[in-house]
Amino acid sequence: MSDDESYALRLTNVSRRFGSRDVLSNVTLSVPAGKITCLLGESGCGKSTLLRLISGVDRPDRGMIEMAGVEIAGPSRFVEPEDRKIGFMFQDFALFPHLDVTDNLSFGLRALSRSEQDVRVTDVVERIGIEHLADRFPHSLSGGEQQRVALARALAPEPDILLMDEPFSNLDQGLRERVRKETVDTLRKIETTAIMVTHDPQEALAVGDLIVLMRNGAIEQIGSPFDIYDRPASPYAAEFMGPCNRLTGIWSEGAISTPIGRFHADLDIPDGSMAMACIRPQALTLGPDGDGISARIIGKTFMGESEQIDISVHPLAEPLRVHHHERIAMAVGEKVGLRLNGAQVHVFADFNPLSQS
Template identity: 40%
Template sequence: MGSDTLNGAVATTRRQGVSFAASLAFENISHRYHSKDTIKNVSLTAEAGEVLCLLGPSGSGKTTLLRIAAGIEMQTGGRLLLNGQEISGPSVFLPPERRGVGLMFQDFALFPHMTIRDNVCFGLNDLPKKEALMQADAALDRVGLFHYADRYPHVLSGGEQQRVALARALAPRPAVLLMDEPFSGLDSRLKDSIRADTLAILRETRATAIVVTHDAEEAMRMADRIALLKDGCLVQVGTADELYRKPCNLFAAGFFSEINVFDARVRGGRVETPLGGVPAGEYKEGQPLSVAVRLSGVQLEPEGGDIPARILSRRFLGVVELLELAVPQSERTVRARIRADLLPQGLRDVTLSVNERDILVFEKDASTS
């Protein structure tokens, strides 16, 4: 019997049940560390069965929120509710092992002296030995690594170790799976495939997942919804489409796309920038505004565009080129990202136009919120 047939036959007797998905709600969560506020009154719910990404730069509080959810960290204010039942707050604090929550660490945290199977069994101490082994084998089978069960972590690649860590986190069938930067240690060439495999496994198990990342594209690839954080505050929550197309402020706009930023005021019902303008809409005459123009929205042609420009530099990045331009009425250079080979090499003087949907206007003080 071939190995593929054998693995398929064994898999039919080793199917792991799906998880019981639960909602996890952060209700007015605050946290202080050495008199510094690290989380500031955050309210957010991961709905049952969804993948929610906590996105933000270093120091935004996303990992602290994850540690609070896991029970490793205690909030200084607010409550944590699992399916509406308080598991951490003024009246109760359930230890990590009683929460039905799985945690997958950034560095995988596999024990080098234990076999792959024993690593996966580590979180199944409450089960009889035989049942724990069956659960571990089912979890390894799910991530495609059952054939490595009796080997040790050092023989595995980084991507395989990541899958073992995922199997260990899934083996107890957690209601909520917490993942802290799960792909940051992987080779960039592996990330896409491992991320896709992980997402497929999460969908199959139907566990609620909260994933921490600092990479906006990764969040957009994985998440049903994204929670964007900055300086311990929740900036915006929504789908990838909502956050990209309708960012609430300049910070959110800049996190999801490269932008040129201009100061502007409403004049005659319009907001004008050196790259073009848009109707002022709800903004009042003379109101100071911040305007973001996406690099990808700047269209360049040898002639025929709306605004003359001079190419100062161009950098080939494979599929695209990154250009720096000088334009009238702007003291600063303007950047554009265009398809590679769209313009002839050696060309210096061009014209540009901007798609109005790539011009985003915000109140001046909203950019710092």
């Protein structure tokens, strides 16, 4: 397989500016063929703008976009959206209310003969498993059924790349997880190259083969779900993927010293420098007072499958947060013992605040 064949899409130093604001700054990204890539980040970080540039409804100010090694947007060429073989699945499904499911699927196939349209619609209906919906109108479909029809319509023209902008956000939680799994299973089965925008890190971890974490119009980190979660490249990446307890300390002899322990890491900073440890709530365990570091429970929140417990530890100014899957009988105000359970602690030279501001 050649390099161009292994990547369906390449972006090189892509930038977009609206007025005086840089919405995207020098974004370079390779999207693997036949995989699901998730663009993840907070609102306003540039992920939807990036999707618009890829689809062709907007143009980059600088940089180049290539599909299968062919330039589709850049200094020497711009390919119109209808000529890019890129499908788009909208957040609100955007089904035509006056057309039944079959006619909705046929709408984007008007360049084909009627017989070719029929073959294509029959094929995609069978692949998505919506034969029983073929004669129905959108108003008579549930949210999950509308989502499957929208997916079928996006796939009917046989696009080389499918773009999805927050495709499950309009569904209720229980339905969202089921429909998301069905959609992802379908995309993997037919080996579709898909790029999905989401602001939800848990969704990105569940769906993406590759996650592109964005921040302020730039890429913060690119990697597999395990890379992003287990090996965050920055304090921002660590906290965005899940809550963290942040502890600053002095770096010495390859480790940071904190009030709850000394944590080793591979950092190239001089001894005596300040560093920061990010400790996830599930990395901490509570036991009886005397078993571990002395702490006191100052708050408890029952979350169903787990319990969130806030504890104070001398001399820390801020409380630590612990997630326990076992019920803790101790009440607010009681003293407990705090231990680390061996889960990974992330250590960074940068200990600035983790917000975007």
